[in-house]
Amino acid sequence: MNLRFIAHDFKANLKQWGRSKGTVFWTILFPILLILIFGSIYSDTGDVRYSLCIQDLDDSTHSQSFLGILQNVSLLEIKELDSDVNITEYIQEHDISTALRIPLGFGSKIDQSFINQDTTAEIIYYFDPSQQTTTSIVQTILSSILQEYNLAVTGGRTVVVLSDSATVSEDFEFIDFFIPGMIGFTIMTSCIYGSIERNTKYRKDGILRKMLTMPVSRTEWIFAKMLFMLFLSFLSTAVILSFGFFVWGLSIHLNIFIFIIIIATSFLFSGIGMIIGRFVKEEETADMAGGAITFPMMFLAGTFFPLEQMPGYLQSIAQILPLYYVNESLRNAMIFNNLDKTLFFTGAVILFACVFFIIGAVVTKWKED
Amino acid sequence: MVYKEVQCPSCKEIIPVSGVPGEIKKISCPRCNKVGKVTFANTVPLQDDAIMVSGLRKEYGDLVAVNDISFTVRRGEVFAFLGPNGAGKTTTVEMIESIRKPTSGTIKLLGNDIRSSFDKVKERIGILPQEFHSFERLTVIETLQYFSILFQKKADIEDILDAMDLQHVRNKLYKELSGGLKQRVGVAISLVNDPDIVFLDEPTTGLDPKARREVWEVIKTLKAKGKTVFLTTHYMEEAEFLADHIAIIHKGKIIAEGTLEDLIQTFGHGSILHLRRCNNKQIGNILKEEGFNIMNQQNGNISISIDYTDKILDILSILRHEAIEYQSIDIHRPNLEEIFLHLTGAKLQGDNT
Ligand SMILES: Nc1ncnc2c1ncn2[C@@H]1O[C@H](COP(=O)(O)OP(=O)(O)OP(=O)(O)O)[C@@H](O)[C@H]1O
Ligand SMILES: [Mg+2]
Numbered sequence: 001m002n003l004r005f006i007a008h009d010f011k012a013n014l015k016q017w018g019r020s021k022g023t024v025f026w027t028i029l030f031p032i033l034l035i036l037i038f039g040s041i042y043s044d045t046g047d048v049r050y051s052l053c054i055q056d057l058d059d060s061t062h063s064q065s066f067l068g069i070l071q072n073v074s075l076l077e078i079k080e081l082d083s084d085v086n087i088t089e090y091i092q093e094h095d096i097s098t099a100l101r102i103p104l105g106f107g108s109k110i111d112q113s114f115i116n117q118d119t120t121a122e123i124i125y126y127f128d129p130s131q132q133t134t135t136s137i138v139q140t141i142l143s144s145i146l147q148e149y150n151l152a153v154t155g156g157r158t159v160v161v162l163s164d165s166a167t168v169s170e171d172f173e174f175i176d177f178f179i180p181g182m183i184g185f186t187i188m189t190s191c192i193y194g195s196i197e198r199n200t201k202y203r204k205d206g207i208l209r210k211m212l213t214m215p216v217s218r219t220e221w222i223f224a225k226m227l228f229m230l231f232l233s234f235l236s237t238a239v240i241l242s243f244g245f246f247v248w249g250l251s252i253h254l255n256i257f258i259f260i261i262i263i264a265t266s267f268l269f270s271g272i273g274m275i276i277g278r279f280v281k282e283e284e285t286a287d288m289a290g291g292a293i294t295f296p297m298m299f300l301a302g303t304f305f306p307l308e309q310m311p312g313y314l315q316s317i318a319q320i321l322p323l324y325y326v327n328e329s330l331r332n333a334m335i336f337n338n339l340d341k342t343l344f345f346t347g348a349v350i351l352f353a354c355v356f357f358i359i360g361a362v363v364t365k366w367k368e369d
Numbered sequence: 370m371v372y373k374e375v376q377c378p379s380c381k382e383i384i385p386v387s388g389v390p391g392e393i394k395k396i397s398c399p400r401c402n403k404v405g406k407v408t409f410a411n412t413v414p415l416q417d418d419a420i421m422v423s424g425l426r427k428e429y430g431d432l433v434a435v436n437d438i439s440f441t442v443r444r445g446e447v448f449a450f451l452g453p454n455g456a457g458k459t460t461t462v463e464m465i466e467s468i469r470k471p472t473s474g475t476i477k478l479l480g481n482d483i484r485s486s487f488d489k490v491k492e493r494i495g496i497l498p499q500e501f502h503s504f505e506r507l508t509v510i511e512t513l514q515y516f517s518i519l520f521q522k523k524a525d526i527e528d529i530l531d532a533m534d535l536q537h538v539r540n541k542l543y544k545e546l547s548g549g550l551k552q553r554v555g556v557a558i559s560l561v562n563d564p565d566i567v568f569l570d571e572p573t574t575g576l577d578p579k580a581r582r583e584v585w586e587v588i589k590t591l592k593a594k595g596k597t598v599f600l601t602t603h604y605m606e607e608a609e610f611l612a613d614h615i616a617i618i619h620k621g622k623i624i625a626e627g628t629l630e631d632l633i634q635t636f637g638h639g640s641i642l643h644l645r646r647c648n649n650k651q652i653g654n655i656l657k658e659e660g661f662n663i664m665n666q667q668n669g670n671i672s673i674s675i676d677y678t679d680k681i682l683d684i685l686s687i688l689r690h691e692a693i694e695y696q697s698i699d700i701h702r703p704n705l706e707e708i709f710l711h712l713t714g715a716k717l718q719g720d721n722t
Binding site: 002004005008009012015016019020204205206207209210212213214215216367368369 | 466467488492494496501502505506507514519521
């Protein structure tokens, strides 16, 4: 193995990649753009007003005056819940990130506090921890309102306090669902197109023919290129994850599986690209063939929309698509932290990767007829 | 088997003998019967030929793209493989470069059969494939370094840049270069391992005349450096200008081979008389009736093949007799284009006047 060549090839690829606006766009900016667009469509954080559900179980003059104050805060959009609603279930079902419960006895506790100064009246704040930005903003607003309210009611003594209650929801946010899909999709496109380019453009341009007449083996060449593809895959993943983290407050479980899945995925789709490049000779046609494979796969494999929302026959189609296994393995490893499912789907991805990469490497011909 | 001629020391008779290298052979003079020994040198030939092709054939299904051709290219020669589109040039050169597999035939590069020992000669050849495009987003210097890293034997990149006159664009991206410069970079890439043989497949196709001239200069430099150059082209001036040795290939067969001088001697009889802008369009018919061989005529421009110098005077007197006026008259030796026309009845390539 000519390591010097491999290192040199990596450097050359990096330079070329950095100089090509197109590839930088597709591997970094495009995913960010998609995250932003989809994220804003499906998340309420884009609003200037934060919606807050309130369940008033006390229904006293005190609770009603407190409610009145909240309703006058222009940043908040208040939605009142009936007293018979189970607040945690409601939150999960309706994808709500913040809610407030004024418990029974709120008003009487305030009254009592004038006699016994140790008495406090609690209100309970429910929030979805995966929606960090929204929930902390709402919390800040609530705290400052409470300060003023305490001042007005008791002249400075703290009587009403906020107690936290995170609703750990099994229903994940759209962004949790979306980010792993985005990673799978980005790796898929950059590997398939990268591989197609190497096998059609380089063939047409005579670069492969030149390589054949030089002291470099096919294995070294493929190895060098795969190294670079892996680098790109990890780069895209890192960018998408940081963006998810900083903008949408995504929290993921980092583990060895993510690593393995990304490597296997890169080999898997590079293999598919090699197969396309072998059978479709012209560059443009090959790009179209690449699109014809990636585009439907993106929709059918549950990249951007949960499969459960799709008709049954489409769900069974997904079962045969490699990207489906990539998406599911990433979701289970990163978000759901479900070991059994992670093992199963990761295994499937590795299997697909072996099959496609080996077929790809075998059918790829350097020699001309 | 090596052949040799020895002179008999007593009667001075020249005696042909043959033997295997390393053999010491006893012979007797057929004239004076004197007995002596002849030693055959152990190191075989003086030098291997650069390229030896014999009985090379390539079939694509029913199409015979290369039809049992044989030729030898000597070291240090610029060999032009001249032929029209689809003649089989690329197929041949890529079989020699071990990129395509011959249907049958033998190819030796620097004495090595490429079927068994192509890896051995990789370090010693440099190729420029037809319509080669290098990596678009590497600079010229980066490109040369990239290809250079693969070889054990390395030429000095600065020297290559100087020789190919590329110093002024060394830091330009490949994609920003003009077609002529790209081709020169292509030639430069083929030199990074200081090869003995350089293969250039149509290095000037698609270039304007100025850029073509520049590539020619570069090829001259290669020859001056003692490299063997295998050049394919469909431009006859290119072969005339550059080549020491020309093979004309047509429909997969070599129809003529030799030096330019050889080809003109063998295939181009006599000379060609060219009249420009005659005022009488009937001139062709008049001369034809007189028994002249009209090669080409078009709107008063006419080419006549002439085997004896006397015929020139005949034509002049006909022109005077018929009171035909013309703008110019010239007589020249046939060029490759006309030889090709003569051999095949077809034109080599339209765009090279
Ligand atoms: N891979 C292939 N499969 C089938 N036929 C081919 C193949 N490559 C070349 N041919 C045919 O073989 C013949 C010779 O082609 P070749 O490319 O060697 O010609 P050429 O002399 O290099 O022409 P050009 O000047 O156009 O480059 C042509 O008729 C061509 O169509
Ligand atoms: Mg050709």
